[in-house]
Amino acid sequence: MKAELISTGTELLLGQTLNTNAYYLSQKLSSLGINVYYHTTVGDNAERMEQVLRTALDRADLVITTGGLGPTVDDLTKQAVCRVWDLEQEVHAESLERVKAFFVKLGRDMPESNLKQAYFPTGSKVIPNHLGTAPGALVEKGDQIIVILPGPPAEMRPMFEETVEPYLKDKTKSAPEFIKTRVLKIFGMSEAMVDEILDRLLIGQTNPTVALLAKTAELHVRISAAASSEQEAWQGIWDLEEKIRHKLGDKIFAGGNLTMAAAVGELLSRAGMTISTAESCTGGLIGGAITAVAGSSAYYLGGFNTYSNDLKHKLLGVSRETLEKYGAVSAQTAEEMAAGARLKAGTDLAVSSTGIAGPGGSSEEKPVGLVYVGLATPEGTQTQSFNFFGNREGIRALTVNGALNWVRLYLMQGRAN
Amino acid sequence: MKAELISTGTELLLGQTLNTNAYYLSQKLSSLGINVYYHTTVGDNAERMEQVLRTALDRADLVITTGGLGPTVDDLTKQAVCRVWDLEQEVHAESLERVKAFFVKLGRDMPESNLKQAYFPTGSKVIPNHLGTAPGALVEKGDQIIVILPGPPAEMRPMFEETVEPYLKDKTKSAPEFIKTRVLKIFGMSEAMVDEILDRLLIGQTNPTVALLAKTAELHVRISAAASSEQEAWQGIWDLEEKIRHKLGDKIFAGGNLTMAAAVGELLSRAGMTISTAESCTGGLIGGAITAVAGSSAYYLGGFNTYSNDLKHKLLGVSRETLEKYGAVSAQTAEEMAAGARLKAGTDLAVSSTGIAGPGGSSEEKPVGLVYVGLATPEGTQTQSFNFFGNREGIRALTVNGALNWVRLYLMQGRAN
Numbered sequence: 001m002k003a004e005l006i007s008t009g010t011e012l013l014l015g016q017t018l019n020t021n022a023y024y025l026s027q028k029l030s031s032l033g034i035n036v037y038y039h040t041t042v043g044d045n046a047e048r049m050e051q052v053l054r055t056a057l058d059r060a061d062l063v064i065t066t067g068g069l070g071p072t073v074d075d076l077t078k079q080a081v082c083r084v085w086d087l088e089q090e091v092h093a094e095s096l097e098r099v100k101a102f103f104v105k106l107g108r109d110m111p112e113s114n115l116k117q118a119y120f121p122t123g124s125k126v127i128p129n130h131l132g133t134a135p136g137a138l139v140e141k142g143d144q145i146i147v148i149l150p151g152p153p154a155e156m157r158p159m160f161e162e163t164v165e166p167y168l169k170d171k172t173k174s175a176p177e178f179i180k181t182r183v184l185k186i187f188g189m190s191e192a193m194v195d196e197i198l199d200r201l202l203i204g205q206t207n208p209t210v211a212l213l214a215k216t217a218e219l220h221v222r223i224s225a226a227a228s229s230e231q232e233a234w235q236g237i238w239d240l241e242e243k244i245r246h247k248l249g250d251k252i253f254a255g256g257n258l259t260m261a262a263a264v265g266e267l268l269s270r271a272g273m274t275i276s277t278a279e280s281c282t283g284g285l286i287g288g289a290i291t292a293v294a295g296s297s298a299y300y301l302g303g304f305n306t307y308s309n310d311l312k313h314k315l316l317g318v319s320r321e322t323l324e325k326y327g328a329v330s331a332q333t334a335e336e337m338a339a340g341a342r343l344k345a346g347t348d349l350a351v352s353s354t355g356i357a358g359p360g361g362s363s364e365e366k367p368v369g370l371v372y373v374g375l376a377t378p379e380g381t382q383t384q385s386f387n388f389f390g391n392r393e394g395i396r397a398l399t400v401n402g403a404l405n406w407v408r409l410y411l412m413q414g415r416a417n
Numbered sequence: 418m419k420a421e422l423i424s425t426g427t428e429l430l431l432g433q434t435l436n437t438n439a440y441y442l443s444q445k446l447s448s449l450g451i452n453v454y455y456h457t458t459v460g461d462n463a464e465r466m467e468q469v470l471r472t473a474l475d476r477a478d479l480v481i482t483t484g485g486l487g488p489t490v491d492d493l494t495k496q497a498v499c500r501v502w503d504l505e506q507e508v509h510a511e512s513l514e515r516v517k518a519f520f521v522k523l524g525r526d527m528p529e530s531n532l533k534q535a536y537f538p539t540g541s542k543v544i545p546n547h548l549g550t551a552p553g554a555l556v557e558k559g560d561q562i563i564v565i566l567p568g569p570p571a572e573m574r575p576m577f578e579e580t581v582e583p584y585l586k587d588k589t590k591s592a593p594e595f596i597k598t599r600v601l602k603i604f605g606m607s608e609a610m611v612d613e614i615l616d617r618l619l620i621g622q623t624n625p626t627v628a629l630l631a632k633t634a635e636l637h638v639r640i641s642a643a644a645s646s647e648q649e650a651w652q653g654i655w656d657l658e659e660k661i662r663h664k665l666g667d668k669i670f671a672g673g674n675l676t677m678a679a680a681v682g683e684l685l686s687r688a689g690m691t692i693s694t695a696e697s698c699t700g701g702l703i704g705g706a707i708t709a710v711a712g713s714s715a716y717y718l719g720g721f722n723t724y725s726n727d728l729k730h731k732l733l734g735v736s737r738e739t740l741e742k743y744g745a746v747s748a749q750t751a752e753e754m755a756a757g758a759r760l761k762a763g764t765d766l767a768v769s770s771t772g773i774a775g776p777g778g779s780s781e782e783k784p785v786g787l788v789y790v791g792l793a794t795p796e797g798t799q800t801q802s803f804n805f806f807g808n809r810e811g812i813r814a815l816t817v818n819g820a821l822n823w824v825r826l827y828l829m830q831g832r833a834n
Contacts, residue, residue: 111610304720
């Protein structure tokens with residue numbers, strides 16, 4: 001099956017939005033054994049949208065559009081599909097109810113323009129959108145398929161996974177190549193370091209292939225395998241993953257979609273331990289990361305964002321002397337913060353952060369990127385210092401992962417003993 | 418000048434590489450006043466590459482290609498240009514020397530295949546590449562221009578900035594069109610609602626144009642103006658912005674790159690007031706957002722992430738009775754959390770959050786998305802309830818912006834009095 005992706009939106013052509021939809025859908029289609037031959041991006045213009053759609057239908061079996069499903073006049077995708085395939089638009093009762101219910105829930109009147117979102121090309125199979133008011137549609141004609149999806153990735157992705165992916169799996173049952181991908185996530189090593197360590201492993205490695213991707217505050221090793229069955233593709237990945245794990249050991253903090261916080265959460269749950277946080281330079285982001293995991297209330301009781309010195313003293317009991325003598329950004333302060341949080345929150349563990357996130361606040365001895373992390377445990381409290389490189393956002397993200405990674409390593413040791 | 422971008426590389430179609438080149442070049446061209454009408458991505462295939470190039474030359478004055486300049490057989494861009502414009506390839510002596518010198522520097526023999534990188538379509542202006550072995554080229558025919566650049570962003574970007582940008586600046590001097598863009602950010606209104614309110618303003622509005630973009634937890638109104646001078650373009654934007662502000666009033670929380678937290682920070686600084694946070698469902702993200710702003714220590718003293726009921730009581734003094742009678746997700750709890758944080762942190766203001774972020778934890782009376790926010794001020798403590806729609810991540814992001822937006826509205830009232 002040959003596929004083509006059409007992304008609509010003037011914001012893409014102005015360089016205001018990065019086209020992550022084409023990236024995501026390409027990965028997905030590729031893993032289904034569907035060949036993507038072209039990506040096209042076009043603005044919110046009826047004539048050009050129609051022309052691009054015609055071109056795509058001249059050369060592809062499957063066309064997936066993203067964007068252009070909003071309630072406004074420059075949202076044109078469904079009209080373009082109707083024009084190209086000579087279809088009418090008809091109302092979809094269930095979607096109309098959904099849109100109405102959405103506004104009832106909001107306690108607001110529904111603007112007339114939202115009605116448009118319940119109309120679809122005749123014969124469409126509607127793709128429900130649980131996170132917004134723009135449902136998508138699957139439209140078939142002869143051997144060709146057009147899949148219409150909304151532009152916001154947070155809405156588009158679950159719609160693809162829930163409705164389009166099973167539909168396409170069914171369509172491509174006969175297609176004999178499966179591409180599977182798995183990501184291993186690493187903290188605390190640069191791309192060049194990992195490249196050097198994996199070097200011999202990767203020479204002549206064509207299937208599975210391995211790629212390194214530097215992400216904010218972590219590095220991803222992506223393994224992709226192609227085979228004539230899913231099982232065989234996964235087997236190829238697992239074999240290579242084992243070798244990579246052997247080389248990188250506990251530098252790998254998670255595999256697949258698992259985040260650092262979720263990996264720590266699993267270890268805390270298994271150990272039956274609770275944790276609290278005491279944050280300065282991260283201002284709440286460690287707690288925010290931990291609680292991004294559903295069910296985190298089982299092990300995260302809470303935390304303190306002590307941004308001022310006064311609150312470090314008052315809430316966590318960091319001594320005035322420590323703050324004066326060593327400063328807020330010091331191993332001593334990180335230690336007393338963690339110990340204080342553990343005591344005040346009554347948790348088994350507590351993790352603290354204090355550092356210079358920049359751009360201001362640095363000195364010769366304490367440069368931007370200097371961060372202390374404290375870890376309080378039943379065995380006592382320890383600290384670690386980091387010299388992170390990056391802007392304010394990057395340094396804070398590295399601090400979150402650095403702190404959580406230390407909790408992870410502590411819990412893994414505990415499990416090993 | 419109408420432009421089209423062609424990205425070549427099978428890795429893009431497989432979803433192994435995110436197309437940041439199209440994003441970067443779109444921004445650059447847009448700032449030069451050049452309109453990008455299409456992006457096309459095509460694999461390393463001679464026939465399809467040629468076809469895409471022909472289509473682009475049918476509709477654009479300027480075509481920029483990235484990728485396909487490597488030494489291997491599947492690097493086809495220059496051949497495709499020669500075929501489409503009926504040109505020969507000839508060796509460029511300086512580039513040949515450069516490629517040779519590059520390998521001398523590496524201390525390696527030059528593979529034969531690298532010779533290819535010193536050949537260019539007849540009449541090309543060569544674009545030097547200081548970071549790799551693939552130079553680019555500028556090729557003109559009649560009024561049309563093809564710019565050939567390599568795929569790796571680290572090589573492509575400096576080549577564009579050093580050679581292509583000055584060249585295009587010179588070319589567009591006579592066609593003096595500048596496009597400027599400004600974003601106004603809105604909280605608490607849907608795309609359709611804003612569309613309805615702005616309706617009359619937008620009918621027949623072709624320059625500046627206005628587009629609405631739904632982002633996580635906020636809505637962006639993008640105004641773009643084209644004019645023969647920068648000044649004139651900005652004037653067009655300011656005039657329309659004034660009318661939009663008149664219609665949307667304080668629903669607009671910020672303009673340009675300002676975030677919600679930065680807007681609140683500015684108001685707090687001006688009022689000389691301090692704030693603290695008391696977070697449950699956001700688990701630290703409100704503090705994290707506030708402290709993402711450099712210099713926020715001037716007004717943010719700290720906060721409490723009270724995820725467990727026990728810590729809501731112990732740290733913030735929420736009464737056991739309230740927690741039992743009304744539950745943790747209630748207006749009463751939000752109120753006592755905010756009041757408690759204000760008292761314990763000794764700040765002028767405090768803002769609290771408690772809600773059902775999902776996917777678990779909901780009941781019939783308390784569905785996923787129900788969030789209470791409390792605001793404690795010198796005048797007393799109030800609460801607001803929200804019914805947010807989305808997944809866990811979306812509801813938490815909406816809660817952060819909802820809470821901060823309320824602080825903003827409070828401070829704006831204070832300023833008006």
